[in-house]
Amino acid sequence: MAGNSKKGAKLFKTRCAQCHVVDDTNKVGPGLKGVLGRQCGTKDGFSFSDAMKDKGISWDESTFHEYISNPKKYIPGNKMAFAGLKKKADIDDLYAYISSATK
Template sequence: MKTFAISALTVLGFALASVGSSSAADVEAGKTAFNKCMACHAIGPGAANKVGPDLNGLDGRKAGTEAGYSYSDAMKNSGITWNQTEFEEYIKNPKAKVPGVKMVFAGITKQSELDNLWAYVSQFDKDGKIK
């Protein structure tokens, strides 16, 4: 009986370890996911506002405050301070999260892609350097 219990716990441990590692965010996969954003947004060294604001230093930034970008009143008044939760809710359906925003984007709903995208975007400080 002890052997069975130890074997079962060992299998369970491996199963939990594999679940934990598969749900970890992947910065490289996030970089690939960012290709969907590149037409409108820039990030990294030398990034500038495009159709949308640059995303350097997004983590902890108050929405609607990037210098030199003309935001909608809806975004300026959204009360959002960007973090993973706010970002993921927004990217799933921007117009549902903040009605009246200018952003035209169908959204990303796959949780692993959202996690990876946040891992990529949040690594950049306000100067476009990796933290």
């Protein structure tokens, strides 16, 4: 699933940056540095919902795609107030950006 990181950066800025950053700083949402490969609900210093802590998945391309398309459906009871991205190309682009910017 190859995406365009530059397009993903624009999507991140308009759809995600209100709550998230790609570094380690927590805002309304957790900082995303190192998110890929990490178990959901485990970033130090951030208060996650029980639903997020109990999901028991690690973030990778597959789980990211499923989650970001409909966060409330994939993890019912999570605190993220975001309806999701519907276009596969947008999800691919956002993943390309996040995978490169959060290492």
